[in-house]
Each structure stands twice: as structure tokens, then as C-alpha cells.
């Protein structure tokens with residue numbers, strides 16, 4: 195549950211988090227309180243245009259307007275997965291959702307009748323963690339979201355770094371060359387080893403009784419199941435290795451771990467930190483912090499973007 199008034203005072207704004215499975219829409223009021231969240235399935239773009247997604251955003255906004263006539267949103271924040279170019283406002287590519295080169299920012303602005311701030315889902319969640327969460331006192335921060343996939347948002351000397359949308363893809367850093375096939379077409383990517391989905395898949399490939407998710411693998415590991423212990427250790431080793439490279443390259447003061455897998459708490463943080471630190475020598479050792487904004491971090495980040503758009507604050 196998002197705390198009351200998380201955004202602080204300002205204009206009411208809409209926020210849309212278009213996910214690989216579901217789209218979440220939120221309405222924030224002038225106090226910065228998330229007044230309502232609606233969740234609907236994300237339509238697949240059969241023709242690659244993204245028009246079905248845009249039509250859905252319009253319908254969601256109309257629903258809010260009907261249910262909350264007291265609130266008049268002055269801007270909207272829209273976040274999508276895949277490859278995103280913030281400078282041009284384009285959703286370049288989303289493998290799971292079928293679109294290519296969709297001018298989401300301008301099209302959504304036309305559909306909604308308000309200015310739209312458009313960014314990548316993980317960079318928005320990262321911004322929420324960076325501005326409102328535990329890492330706020332640091333200038334150099336990497337927020338790593340570990341869920342179905344793994345991606346990160348990078349803040350260098352207080353400024354987000356996206357490199358036309360290509361930066362932060364730590365999930366596709368190769369940890370095990372020639373290893374397990376990854377959805378990106380590569381092999382041995384971090385995401386293919388250590389995402390929540392990968393942990394469950396690897397356990398199921400080896401065990402007689404399948405599990406539904408990574409949480410069950412952790413429970414089995416803690417109960418002493420050898421296969422589960424091995425899969426969990428392989429995943430936390432891979433994360434520690436990847437984060438040691440992040441520490442060497444970017445020297446963040448803090449690395450925030452969020453997403454579903456971070457709910458595992460010390461069972462994740464302790465082995466990852468141990469592995470990371472075992473690989474560092476003179477480097478600055480980042481503190482590992484759990485994400486604190488919660489399950490609506492993407493929506494909150496989208497809303498922050500909408501507020502920034504109105505005030506002219508830098509992204």
C-alpha cells in the first residue's frame with residue numbers, strides 16, 4: 195500500500211504503468227495521495243502500432259474522470275517496458291507486447307488532452323526509489339529490479355543515465371558465456387540465471403515436483419532441499435558477480451534491490467552482498483538497500499515524471 199501523500203503537494207496527475215501482462219493506472223490528488231489504482235490486462239499490439247494500448251489509456255482516464263469528478267489531472271506519466279527512447283518519446287521495441295517505434299508520448303498526450311511524461315518502467319520505479327526511498331541521501335545509486343526479468347536504473351552524480359534507452363540492462367550482462375538460453379537471444383545472461391522466473395525454471399528442470407515460483411524454491415532451500423540450495427546459490431552468486439562489476443564500473447554508494455525477488459530479504463541480500471564483497475578489493479563498497487516505495491513504485495515514478503513535466507524540473 196502506498197503511503198498517503200507520497201508525492202507531496204502539487205497538481206493532480208494520472209499515472210500509467212503498462213506492464214508485460216497487466217496495465218496499472220493510478221490517479222494522484224493534489225496532496226500527492228494515490229486515490230485509486232485500476233489494473234487491466236495489457237492488449238497485445240497485433241499490428242505493431244500500440245494503438246490498442248493508447249485506446250485503453252483513454253478509457254482508463256475516462257473512468258477516473260467519471261469516478262473522481264473533483265480531480266482534474268494536469269498531466270500524465272506513462273511508463274512502458276522494453277526499449278524506450280525518452281528523448282523522442284518513443285517506445286522503440288517491446289518483444290512481449292508487439293509494438294515497434296510507437297510515438298507514445300505525443301500520441302498519449304493527444305489521447306488524454308494533457309502533457310505526458312514518458313519513460314521506461316524500471317527507470318520510473320528507480321526514480322521513485324531514488325527520490326522517495328532509502329537511497330535518497332546518495333548521489334550515485336543503481337536501482338536493480340529483480341522480477342520476471344532483471345533491469346536497473348542508474349543515477350550518476352544525481353542525474354539519471356539512460357543512453358537513449360540502452361543503459362541499465364544488467365539482466366543481459368553475460369555471467370556464464372554459452373550458458374542457459376536467454377529470451378534476448380543470448381546465452382548465460384544474468385536474467386537467465388537469477389531472475390525470479392529463471393530460479394523457478396531451473397528448479398523445475400531438475401526436480402521431480404515442480405514449483406510455481408522462486409519463493410517456493412527459497413522455502414525448499416531453507417528446508418535443506420539440495421536442488422533448491424544449488425539453484426538459489428547459483429542465482430545469488432551470479433547477482434553478486436554482476437553487482438561487483440557495477441561497483442567497479444560506476445562506484446555507486448548504494449545499490450537498491452527491488453522487485454519480487456527482493457521480498458526474500460536477508461536470504462537474498464546476505465549471500466549477494468557476501469559474494470559481491472568477496473570480489474571487490476580497493477573498490478568503493480556499495481551498501482545494498484531494499485526498495486521501500488513498494489509495489490506501486492512504477493506508478494509513483496510515472497507520477498513524479500508527470501509532476502516534473504508541469505514544474506519544468508529535470509527528469
Ligand SMILES: [Zn+2]
Pocket residue numbers: 365366367376377378379380381383385
Ligand atoms: Zn539476455
